[in-house]
Amino acid sequence: MLHDLLRRCLEEVESTLRRLENAYVERYQEEILTPGRANLRIRIRFSDGRLLELNEAVVIGAEALRHMGYRYHFQDRERHLLFRYDNTPHFPDLENFPHHKHMGNDVKSSEKPSIPQVIEEARRHLGQRP
Helix, strand or coil: CCCHHHHHHHHHHHHHHHCCCCEEEEEEEEEEEECCEEEEEEEEEECCCCEEEEEEEEEEECCEEEEEEEEEEEECCCCCEEEEEECCCCCCCCCCCCCEEEECCEEEECCCCCHHHHHHHHHHHCCCCC
């Protein structure tokens, strides 16, 4: 049986995906490794051809969710990067290392957003209502 925190996290993601408009889920892969650990791989295609890929590894640690690794990548139909959040440790001088956001060729420090927050940001980028 899944840990309650992990179950609620997955339910929130699924609920957000069910409410999508002008987009469809190309892939939803939920890999439950243990009752307290899961990997998510999600591809969302928007009606104008833009693509949002969400990859995340989550584990329960000290009664809180811990995100071991994540990558949230949003691109246009020509595969040009619009934004990407990740925690790959390749910018050690950033304030919130290893968390950062790519916007085109720029990289800036950022907090780790949740999957629903990233989906909402992509929708705003497209000029869609929440």
